[in-house]
Amino acid sequence: MLINERGEREFSGTKDDWDAAARLAANCRDFKEDVEEEMIADEFRSCFNCRFRRWTETSFVCRAGF
Amino acid sequence: MSGGVTLKILVCIDDTDNMESPGTGHLASSLAEAVERFGWGQSLPVTRHQLFVHPDIPYTSHNSAMCFGAEIDEKRLDSLIAHASDYLTLESAPGSDPGLCVACFDRITEPEKLIRFGQRAKSEILAKEEAYELAHFQGIHLSEHGGTGQGVIGALAGAGLRLSGNDGRLKGKLKIRCENNTATVGEILAQTVVDTVMSLGGAVLREDEPIYVADWVKAVLKDGKYILPVYFSDGKYSQGINWSTCTKQQLRDY
Numbered sequence: 001m002l003i004n005e006r007g008e009r010e011f012s013g014t015k016d017d018w019d020a021a022a023r024l025a026a027n028c029r030d031f032k033e034d035v036e037e038e039m040i041a042d043e044f045r046s047c048f049n050c051r052f053r054r055w056t057e058t059s060f061v062c063r064a065g066f
Numbered sequence: 067m068s069g070g071v072t073l074k075i076l077v078c079i080d081d082t083d084n085m086e087s088p089g090t091g092h093l094a095s096s097l098a099e100a101v102e103r104f105g106w107g108q109s110l111p112v113t114r115h116q117l118f119v120h121p122d123i124p125y126t127s128h129n130s131a132m133c134f135g136a137e138i139d140e141k142r143l144d145s146l147i148a149h150a151s152d153y154l155t156l157e158s159a160p161g162s163d164p165g166l167c168v169a170c171f172d173r174i175t176e177p178e179k180l181i182r183f184g185q186r187a188k189s190e191i192l193a194k195e196e197a198y199e200l201a202h203f204q205g206i207h208l209s210e211h212g213g214t215g216q217g218v219i220g221a222l223a224g225a226g227l228r229l230s231g232n233d234g235r236l237k238g239k240l241k242i243r244c245e246n247n248t249a250t251v252g253e254i255l256a257q258t259v260v261d262t263v264m265s266l267g268g269a270v271l272r273e274d275e276p277i278y279v280a281d282w283v284k285a286v287l288k289d290g291k292y293i294l295p296v297y298f299s300d301g302k303y304s305q306g307i308n309w310s311t312c313t314k315q316q317l318r319d320y
Binding site: 020033034035036037038039040041042051052053055056057063 | 086089091092114119120121125126127128130131132155183235238239313314315317318
């Protein structure tokens with residue numbers, strides 16, 4: 001994760017970095033399963049399936065803890 | 067229904083949730099169920115429609131709108147709108163900006179303009195004023211139910227995208243009874259709302275073609291039909307079964 005210009009935690013990969021999103025989520029204590037219709041990753045535990053992600057144009061911001 | 071005039075309608079909602087609340091899809095499903103529970107008519111599946119993701123758009127997390135179709139007794143239209151309005155006001159999450167759109171097919175004077183609005187909402191920042199103006203001239207109900215009411219943009223756009231027949235995936239997983247995770251196209255068509263089983267390349271599969279049915283099976287909207295997309299798995303999951311239902315990742319862009 002990076003800290004972007006808005007002070008938010010932003011995924012440093014892209015929306016196609018499935019493996020990295022899964023690895024991050026595997027070690028994240030804040031992971032929360034999103035609603036079914038918004039889950040997009042085949043790997044269940046993935047930032048791409050997490051309720052706390054907020055999509056950006058190229059990636060996502062993690063809102064866990066906010 | 068009471069035997070009066072039947073209206074074909076689209077109901078679309080947007081921006082009803084926050085990080086902690088039930089999703090907008092949950093509220094859309096509840097409204098669709100209410101239509102049948104109150105005896106107003108019959109509901110069609112809920113579809114999810116992705117809108118533009120941009121820092122200047124104040125969406126919660128995904129910026130997707132949820133829409134369902136229904137056929138209702140014309141006399142119940144006002145009741146449905148009143149119920150949906152109250153429901154969104156009461157059930158939308160704190161901090162959300164919910165919007166409601168109810169469009170009657172027969173009353174939309176220029177459907178191509180509604181469809182175009184929906185398509186633009188996937189790649190442009192649109193304003194509430196334009197949404198209200200379009201709704202007014204097309205005879206569409208559009209209302210806001212809390213917060214800034216910005217959700218009216220997505221609600222109208224979602225209705226346009228649903229009307230286009232070429233956007234979105236169905237909410238929920240399809241339930242298909244089968245043995246050894248295998249069903250023919252014909253069996254899938256008989257058990258679900260799916261109209262056509264189609265390869266990602268656009269080929270329509272014959273009814274006797276066997277399909278490997280994975281645990282997560284999702285339909286999409288294409289050419290005005292409910293399509294079950296499949297991909298050529300070449301016997302990877304089961305010997306002699308060449309086609310498999312698509313994965314989440316394969317359907318991400320629908």
